[in-house]
Amino acid sequence: MTTLGAVFRPQLPPERLRPVVRAAEDAGLEELWLWEDCFLESGIAAASAALAWSERLRIGVGLLPVPLRNVALTAMEAATLYRLFPDRVTLAVGHGVQDWMAQVGRKAASPMTLLEEHLTALRALLRGERVTTEGRYVRLDDVALDWPPATRAPILAGARGPRTIDLAGSRADGTVLDCTAGPDEVRRARQRIDEARAEAGRTDDHRVVSYLLTATGPGSGERLAVELDHEGIASVPDVAVSGDAAAVARAVRRRADAGADTVVLQPTADEPDPEGFVRFAAEEVRPLLT
Structure with a gap:
């Protein structure tokens, strides 16, 4: 059965997070997703608070930009969160927005190489391995976590283009597709992921998370139209719903x-009632999905 989630947009001030978490927990929402967007809110700090304020709600961070980290x-x-809140955390990493990375002096000449090196080392460390590597961007000398996760700690990758989707399939434990990917793009991504996994000899589970830009309530159509124009996808069919x-x-x-295991409803940045949105x-x- 498809897992359903919703996004807490970082355009909201951090102090709004707790009431949204409590509303999601009380309503029985399966997952609440957070973003580490520049220069809004920290994904890890927000996730830690959200997990502490809830008992059942699963928290996703999609995504952590690797050039910053x-x-x-x-x-x-990641290991701290997975140990404190086992089976309630999903973390995704990705390229980040390149203009933002340039603003902080962290834009990589080869984002693909950086993400591949980061993913490979990160997953090894979370498996409890001792890692020495001398890559173009990632350099570790005999590094191991003293407190690796006690259980499996999946790491997903955010992906949009075909090369990153292939990388996510071969190196990550799941893929996050943003709101620009409609059902046809989700289907094509799922196929590429499966092909990359087969080529890499992977037979473990691979979770596909799809964001769905969503508006409901009075004025939803107008708010959605503004958001689609802002994202530059106003002419793309079937990428949003009101x-x-x-x-x-x-x-x-x-x-x-089309192949999404999890669909995350993404409200507009100006959603007037975020608590009501997660209850909805x-x-x-x-x-209606059962």
Whole structure:
């Protein structure tokens, strides 16, 4: 059965997170996803608080931009979360927005090489391995975590282009597809992921997470149109949905049928009622998917 989640947009101030977490927990939402967007909010700090404020709700961070992060620090933070809150954490890493990376002096000449090196070292560290590597970007000398995760700690990769999708399939434990990927793109990505996994000899599970830009309630159509224009995808069909729970559930099913294991409803940046949005997802949309 498809897992349903929602996004807490970092355009909201950090102090809004707790009431949204409590609303999601009380409504029975399966997952709440957070973003580490420049220069808004920290993904790890927000995830730690959200996990502490809840008991059942699973928290995803999609994604952590690797140019900003030493891989040992990413591994330490990830391992801490996976040990404190086993089976309730999903972390994804990715290229980050290149303009933002340039603003902080961290734009890589080869984002693909950086992501591949980071993913490889990160997953090895989280498996409890001692790592020495001298890559173009990632350099570790006899590094091992003192407190690696006690259980499997999956690391997903955010991907949009075909080369990154192939990398996610071969090196990551799952793939996060952003809101620009409609059902056809999800289907093509799933096929590429499966082919890359087969070529790499991987037979473990690989989770595909698909963001679905969603608006509901009064003025939803207008708010969605503004968001689509901002994202530059106003002319792309079937990448967003506005309307009632039945309309949203149909859009979720289309992504699930295309190969998404998890569909995460992404509200507009100006969503007027974020607590109501997570309740809508859990109480109105989720029952229509069973």
